[in-house]
Amino acid sequence: MDRRLPRRKILKAAAAAIAGVSLAPRPGRAAPARGERIEAQIARMTPAEKAGQLSCFSDQIRPTGIAFNPDLPVGGAAEQLERIRRGEIGMLFNGVGVAGARMAQKAAVEGSRLGIPLVFAGDIIHGLRTIFPLPVAEACAFDPDLAERTARAAAEEATALGLHWTFAPMVDVARDQRWGRVAEGSGEDVHLGSRLAAARVRGFQGADLRDPTSLAACAKHFAGYGAVSGGMEYNFTEISPGTLREVHLPPFEAGIEAGVATIMSAFNDVEGVPASGNAWLMTRLLRGDWRFEGLVVGDYAADENLVAHGFAADGRDAARKAFLAGMDMSMQSDLFNRWLPDLVEAGEVPMAQLDEAVRRVLGLKEALGLFDDPYRSLDAAAERLRVSTPAHLALAREAGTRSIVLLKNEDDLLPLAENPGRLALIGPFANDRDNVVGTWAFMADPELNVSIAEGLAARGVGFDVARGCGIEAALDGGIEEAVALARRSDVVLLALGEAQDMSGEAQARTEITLPQPQLDLARAVLAAHPRTVVLLRHGRALALGSGVREAPAILATWFLGSQSGHAIADILFGAVNPSARLSVSFPEASGQQPFFYDRKATGRPAPEVGAQEYTARYRETRNEALFPFGHGLGYTRFALTDIRVPARMGERMEVSAVLTNTGPRDGAEVVQLYVHDRVASRTRPMRQLKGFRRVELAPEESVTVRFTLTRDDLRFWGEDGWTVEPGTIDVWLATSSRTGERRSFELD
């Protein structure tokens, strides 16, 4: 079945509005009027003014003071205001605050010849002042509704602080944990990533982009950025056509189906053509096959990067290639301002294509209501009232607890009793408040950060603290002090992990392990006290070294955002029963990367038991995960029984199982549906997630969990494009990617 058909039926109001075609005209405002207003503007614009609308720069009028990327010359606030008045800027990004935004907007609306308002954008990836868990962490909740709620809250804050557009969600499927940007996405799985992409788009954009709390979303990075070779940031890719279609593109399609207003082109190449100069990707596929009508913004200087890629000779050539390939807006390089008028004049870029790109930028501004109210979302009262509200902080805490994965819990060491005896809190993150929110939180309010120590103290728990070591360096006498404290305690909490700047953009690692001083500390503490709970802090899946993996209880706590310490304490003491499941597999060793659960079958699979020589494995380890995708424990137990899988399937069928809470507490399980095509004309993944459902049950309560499987779920990219081949399909209803009883059915 072709996925495009149902999608076309979906009302894509946001993207259509950008194209100047309102699918749902408001009473009293005829649809063509908006389009006509845009056309009237275009008719008045010079080529230079058109190029100006297609150019955006980091905000120097209200700068955050953080440089993320090699800084290209942008000038200061005065120069930027002058350029706005000259009509050379269509959008500013990564500034914050209403007063500065109003000043910039005034310069555009009252000071420029055409009075076209600016649009303000920002990297609002997981919150603005209130920070929610990293997206890869929040993905562990397996709950699109939660992702939609945190995106909505982020939109409420961003629009209160003078922003209209976020460069999120990042929907790159990330299968190599060395890549630092794993942190920003939804992990290794296509189905989970697609569902969360759609949810976040809905959350950011709300029902109507004109609402002053709606934030235009941007699915990024188009496409294949998660496949950078060796996990190295900005590297080239080698992606087969099947993997591109089946793995890297679906989350973008899901975002488009959800009505995403914009898409950002990627830094990497795809089949030898840089994505930001790739006409097949940005035009044939996106505009032709997928009918995307929104705006494509290039990533930061991605047009200029075409020169270093060896794909363009110089800046002029780069501007021409990026623009003709389908990049509507150029970020930071200034190449469009510099060269598009000249290229049009020389007949190398058609004026009609320039107009089309301008139409999309003005269409976004129109869709956001900026032509009617250039000062929308620039309201000083909202700035005071709608930020870091108690509701947002409560949501950050809830989302934090829902993102913590209980990896291991021998002898039910957790939850801790309300009075657990003498408690030791050891490790470099014990009372750290600087590594709480994770990457892309440069506008966060640090006052909101809650350390683990503060979270415990807020529960009224007594404890002693020893740092033991720094994040990457040993401390003189640190281990001795920590061991002495462990020895005189009843339970040890050992807070280890990565600093927050070890993941995120440009933070690729060769080894995804804990720094050596922390491993030394862990070994010593564990030897001194067996009742040790490891609290991991990380922006990617880790390869846990010895001393850590042997701990009886391990919690993956990621970077949980502002309310981290409270969320961790809620889980430790059982106020919340952990229910998160891994969105990325924790491998045995770094050398297994890229590692993901839905890898293809090999011709020599390693047997479950017995001799492994001459099978697909490493000398040092089987190629399995220590903790696989979908894995996670809680403080109760669940049973999946009465699994029903029909013998045959035509177009669709229902599979079901009964889930029962057989343990002592209320809790939630995530039931996961996996399939495997036994014999096909292409090697197929050993398992692929096709559905999941998070279910909350009281002790002894049961529910029948049902999934509908369609032919579409079983398609793959074959010799002539999408295909579905009849034959035997294995299916699992399971609670991780490694468990569950295999059933099968015949696909007609």
Ligand code: NOJ
């Ligand atoms: C580069 C990053 O790749 C992208 O994700 C981000 O949105 C832009 N910089 C703007 O900060």
